[in-house]
Amino acid sequence: MKINLHFLSFIIALLVISSNQLIAQCTINDATDCECLDPTQTDCDLLPDIQLSWFGIIDVSDGPTEYSQDYNGADAGRLRISASTPNDGAGPLTVRGVDENGWAYFVCGNDTIIDTDPSSNLSSFYCDNGEEARQITWQRIYHRNSDGTMSYYDRMAGSMTYHPTHGHNHSDDWGVFTLRKLDPNEPNPLNWPIVSDGAKMGFCLMDYGTCGTGTNSTYYGHCRDENRYSPDYLALFPEYDDGTNGGTIKVNSDYPNFGLGGGQYGCSPIEQGISAGWLDLYGEWLDDQWINLEPGLCNGLYWIIGEVDRNNDYLESNEDNNWTAVQVELTQQLDGDGYNIEIVTDQDGNPNICDGEVITLSPSSLTADSYLWSTGETTPSIEVGESGQYSLSTTSACGEGESQIVTVTVNDPIETPTTNDVTIEMGGSAILNASGTGNIIWQNASGEVLAEGNEYISEPLYENTTYYVVNEDILVEAPAELSTGAPNHEGDSEYSGGIYNGGLLFNANSTFTLNSVKVYTEYAGQRTLELHNENGDVVNSQIVYIPDTGDNGQEIELNWEIIAGNSYIITTNFDMNNENFGNNNPMLRRTTDDLPDFPYTIENIVEITEGMYDDGDGPGFSTSYYYYFYDWKIDNEWNLGGTSCLSEPVEVNVLIDNSTEITENNSTLLSIYPNPAYDNLNVIFHTNLNMLEGGIYDHLGQKVSNVNVNNIQESEKLTINISNLSSGLYFISFSNATNNINKPFTIGK
CATH class of the missing domain: 2.60.120.820 (PHR domain)
Incomplete structure (x- = not known):
């Protein structure tokens, strides 16, 4: 009789799994086989112990990815980091977005809003101003009772926010990363000087993977009994080496309560977490997974210091092991043997400015210890108002730097335009002319541009008026x-x-x-x-x-x-x-x-x-x-992007000739009001007049409106609508066989 050994192995494995499931009773509903952190106890809180894996930082994606400051893309000047957070505790980290009643609490500014509807879509809750709300969270602590039953209690702990680019809720400020320089006299990396502030990373807490079953497991090496001290750290501070060179690696079988929590936590706004013996992982390819490297940072050895739950929002069995220190070598920043500096201005290429203007020259993205410009100035930036060539030398911890030469051109003053004052009759329009080397621009006393071109015709004027004209030379045409x-x-x-x-x-x-x-x-x-x-x-x-x-x-x-x-x-x-x-x-x-x-x-x-x-x-x-x-x-109807220089403005005066005589024939026969008039003109007659004809004339004597009259009685009022007439000087005239009556008035708008 032949026995299929592969089939037999499968049956034996199935029996082992089934028997373990029958024997092991350590779930959130049954604590019969759950062990306390101290195995001699039978009544205890089953607390999590969240660590930050030094091995995860250097292992995932082959370690951090560095980008230069001039990288062509959004990652310029970034150090992207992966982070894994194994749970080395006796119980799960369980984070809930609702209380025991199913109520959710949101914070908008100084206000707290309570949502009592358990069926609400909590991920779509927004504050009235459109901002994402912070959602108050509770940590659920599971407790093993001495009789083997499981109970729990909830405690308020931190908050989470909906992350629109990830599409789920993140526990706020869960991970914090900084780049630091080693202080060889200080063993605590949290006290080392920061050279680049890192991101405060909000994580969705989930069961991403287990610690594994052996060396071939995906996350083998992430879970250890001690995750703070990487081998590079221990080489500098050997007094912290317990002989394991970075902590003893743990696998699933090393956790008596492995999987407590269920192993199925996800990115729900209701409940998130990390089960015992599981880990969460956020890869460097995700949004916000980076440190922003400061411009001017030198190449060389630095330390990534990662912290998890820095604010101690969550209760753990060990609150002192929530950090790790990993050495990293930067190679894409400034070279210590010298470096190039780019001088930048508010113009592309070599600046071309007008007479009397100044332009600021500055180094691009650089912080140095000292600066020396070709002018002898020692400030980071200088203002330039003269034609010439300019350059910059700097010194810093990275060595000495030299810039390119920037040529600044200051154009000669623009010739003023030629023009003359003019005199016109009241109510007339002035025809103004000017000539110059470039484009002629007309302005009013407020500097408002009225027109462009050699000739400008004004609106009707009733008082002396001053205009200004300038000559414009275009250096660079605006794009279409x-x-x-x-x-x-x-x-x-x-x-x-x-x-x-x-x-x-x-x-x-x-x-x-x-x-x-x-x-x-x-x-x-x-x-x-x-x-x-x-x-x-x-x-x-x-x-x-x-x-x-x-x-x-x-x-x-x-x-x-x-x-x-x-x-x-x-x-x-x-x-x-x-x-x-x-x-x-x-x-x-x-x-x-x-x-x-x-x-x-x-x-x-x-x-x-x-x-x-x-x-x-x-x-x-x-x-x-x-x-x-x-x-x-x-x-480009705004002509943006062009460059031009303007001459000094030239004053152009328009004078009103007040010598025009107005004859009021038989003016005592009627009165008019108001004067100036706006929409209506009222005429009061002081005698009886028959067979009258009337009209309104402008200052040039052109008839602009008929006035329908015939026989008029003394004291009769005639109202004439003049709303269609523009501002200016006018005459109202009535005549018959024996009288010719003229009365001047003005219209103001």
Whole structure:
């Protein structure tokens, strides 16, 4: 008789597992086989002991990833870090977002809001001002009773916040990382000097993996009885070495209460946690998993100091082992043998400024011990108002640095324009002329630009008026179009899931014309591009055929006038996407992986604030995703981006000739009021007049309005509507066979 040994091994393993399940009774509902931290006790709190694994920092993704300060992307100047937090305690870390009644407590500013509806979607709770609320959390402590039963109590502990780019709740300030320099006389790394402040990382607490069963397990080496002291640390402070060179590695079988908590904690706003003998892991590829390296930091050896639960929000069996120290060598920062400095200004390239202006020269992203400019000045930045060549030398712990030479050009003063004063009759318009070497600009006394060009015709004037004219020489022409938005598609992640239709959320701070956008796709076909206002109404749409663009992209002409307003969304049409591509997705490329760099702005014109995604049940927003529409081209009606110099203003005076005589024939026969008049003019007659004809004339004698009269009685009032006439000097005239009556008046608006 032949026996299948593989089958027999399977049966034996199944029997062992089944028998262990029958014997081992250590769950959150039954403490029969749960051990206290002190095995001699039978009545105890089963507390967690959360550590930060030094091995996890150097093992996951082959250790931290460093980026230079001039890296072309959002990771510039970052040190990305992975972190694992094993639970070495006798019980689980259980963090709940609701109390025993199922009530949730949210903090908005100084207010606490209580949500008593257990069916509420707690992840979508926002404060009235639109900010994410902090959700008060409770730690559930499980207690082994002497009779083998399990009980628990809840204690208020910390808070958590919904993290929109991860899509779940994070325990606030769970992990804190800093970059520090070694102090060889201080064994406590928490007292070493900080050279770069790290992020306060909020983690979703979950059962990511177990400590493992042996050397081939994924997270073998993360769980240890002592995780503070890495081998590099012990080489410097051997008095802390217990002979294990970084702690004794533990596997699942080393935990008597292994799995207590259930091994199924996830990112729920109701309950999160880490079971006994399990660990949580946040990889360096996730949002916020980095230290921001200070500009000017030298290459060399530093220490990553990680802390978990630094605020001691959660009760643990050991509150003193929540940190670890790992050595790291920086190689992408400033070289200690010398380095280059980039001088930056508020202009691209070599600055070109006007006579009388100054420009500030500064080193880009550098903190040095000393500065020496070619002018002899020793400040970090200098102001320059003379033509010449400028450079900078610095010294720091990284050595000596030299900048490029920057040439500053200060243009000669612009010649003033030639012009003359003019004299006009009251109510006339002045025709002003000027000539110069460049563009002529006319201004009023307040500096407001009235017109451009050699000739300017004023409005009718009734008093002496002063204008100003300047000569403009253009150094750099303004571009016809302005650009904003991500310039092109980046990264390896191209298309989102089929259920999502994406877009961009933006504010129009001024009315502008969106001439075009660029899109990328390998899926040829029609799409309908849509512009939604803040109410969700479609205010612009356009059907376009987009071919397979490859990596070159395709420019889509829109020529949409976008009225000033907030919360616009540019997106695509759901129905056409489903008709042509079988789902909500328009099959256009989008950018993610921390490459988007929101907001994208043109100051005072447009601000692209977030990516928008919609599965058909309403939009969500995230700064981690840039959807579809790249390289916006906007009509430059403001002439931004050009450079010009202006002459000193020249005063131009318009004088009113007051010699014009006004003859009031038979003026005692009537009175008028008000004078000046605005919308109506009233006429009172002081005698009987028959067969009258009337009219209103301007200051040049041109009839501008008829006045219908015939026979007038003494003391009769005639009201004439003059609202259609512009400001100026006028005459009202009545005549018959024996009388000719003229009366002057003015209209003011």
